[in-house]
Amino acid sequence: MRNSYRLMIPGPIEVAPEVLAHMSDPLTAHYGDKWVEICNGTVSNLQQIIGTTGEVIIVVGSGHTANDISINSLFNPGDQVLTLNNGLFGQRLADICEAHGLDQVILTKPWGKPFSPSDIHEAVTRHPDVKALLVVHGETSTGIANPVQALTAAAKEHGLLVMADTIASLGGHPYKMDDWHIDLTVCASQKALGAPPGLALIAVNETAWSFMADRRKPRGFMTDLQNLRHFAEVQAAFHPHPGTMPVNAFVALQKSTELILKEGLEATWARHDRVARVVRTGVRAMGLQLMADEEAACANLTVIMADDQFLPQAYFDFMIEEYGMQVGLGLGEYLTRSVRIGHMGLNANLEAVVPCLVGFEQFLRLQGHDVPRGASLAGLE
């Protein structure tokens, strides 16, 4: 029996061996010249990938932590914000806003359907006190990427602050924070950025800093971006965080982001796009449906509907047993109704997705479906 399986879930993902190896480097001090160099190098790589000249605050935690810190720092209880909910992580963003006592206008759409600029215009017209838009870019539960560029443009017509959760998209699906005028970006280490879980990051532009400058106090210590910025500035040359940071996790993230930049950001996006199209085309050629509208599909993962044609758990088990690969089951009410295949980072390669596709058609034939051999490869030359 295998002890581990190739992780084809939509994060954490397979991590490059040279990245993973750094996690077991001899421990070094969380202060001093060498540490500052690691911090600054990691931040610089992230700025390039996020597409911002703004500050990037790295925190120990998951993407949830970074969303929680951002919402805590930006808003006061009672502030009215517009939250877009078309998946589990849109819902979670709303849960976090709720946990901070915000007065939310929550727009909902069926899973798999993206929001459009007109949704923003209509909502703000009905709710003119809305101060900010909160949107999930890559939605891991549905496989879509909300069109954050267009949504932000609409929000900016009404003077809204825009916060984007790019946890499942950044590094694979195109994203340009500054060019698109997004004010705050949240991400985490373990998806298309290609590092192990444990770090999250928050990129903040000047508009967002100004926005939070006069927010209420107190706001907590580790959850207050202004406090974290204070330490980053005052202790910049020696120890730019209030607490002890996991040095090796930074080194791994620095390395994984360096690999992205070495390939080139545009080339990385193109690779993700190509592999995602191979997956989507193959899935359709097997007669299956995708949860995401094609024009809104996220390049990092694909969610496949079971539609009474197969049992997701059975495909999951088949892939574990026959291929040693772990795919994801659906989330929420789609647990027994969909399968999620992650194809980001190292998994955005044919050697990773071809076995998932071929395994799928093999599985379907074993279940009695009439799927021609090679149908799943329709997206390949």
Next chain:
Amino acid sequence: MRNSYRLMIPGPIEVAPEVLAHMSDPLTAHYGDKWVEICNGTVSNLQQIIGTTGEVIIVVGSGHTANDISINSLFNPGDQVLTLNNGLFGQRLADICEAHGLDQVILTKPWGKPFSPSDIHEAVTRHPDVKALLVVHGETSTGIANPVQALTAAAKEHGLLVMADTIASLGGHPYKMDDWHIDLTVCASQKALGAPPGLALIAVNETAWSFMADRRKPRGFMTDLQNLRHFAEVQAAFHPHPGTMPVNAFVALQKSTELILKEGLEATWARHDRVARVVRTGVRAMGLQLMADEEAACANLTVIMADDQFLPQAYFDFMIEEYGMQVGLGLGEYLTRSVRIGHMGLNANLEAVVPCLVGFEQFLRLQGHDVPRGASLAGLE
């Protein structure tokens, strides 16, 4: 030139190779049977080391994160608490309380001097509205351990809730949460627990859960212990946290705590005590002074005063160059006036502290001091 140095700072510490290796294990999913087994095993080990049957909530973050979450969860702005400040981390605890808008009664003592039960009685007599006592057990800036057992007994006479920060003590210096009636314990992975940095933990007894039950809402999402408990309960069998946890960091912590329990908690404490006495006796025999009162010395580290007898930076440099060992400089105003040697976990062994001691006397002789060869070994048979 060496690429890394044996870490004799008071945390992070040298980590056992078999613990560190787990950080580079192939990544596995943050949900499912195997993950739940890892979580439960880690919590069970920690409960034994903390000495509690209460719940242990593990969070991604540093000790600061856990202190911040605990204070956020326990108190409302304006609540009056008694905070003990006799070192940098007592001060930091007060800073965190301040960041949550608490009405603090802060008792201060000179660095190196422990608090006593009479301090508690006097303070509560003067401030009868105080609801809770917040105390740092092992103070990494001074090398003392505040007598939390006696302080808690005093606080309990007045019905106070007691929160103890054991970040620098737990696993090396004796601590018994339930026996001593402490209500909430904060710790982190990277000191005497012997794992890399990146995880923190909060042990909560029923008194503390009751205490926070009727606190104000909202309280945030990842910073609300009641919310974290909710996920731990509702998703116990599959995914007991709201976000993606760093699986390998848990495996490493499970392994490092297993090593402590295999040695035996009492035996581990005795080893730390013995090695700490060897260090303190040797330091005194070289004619140097300790910052900590002897009766309050923490078993996990020793802070040595420079007293114009040597330059801390010069000893630091000497140990790096000649021994490949990194000791800690003083904190705060003692940066240039003291040296801190950590001797916890794997470093609570003669093979780690003897070179630090012998290096010290060698260094002092090179500086022109008349220290007999072997003086630093006065604590050995």
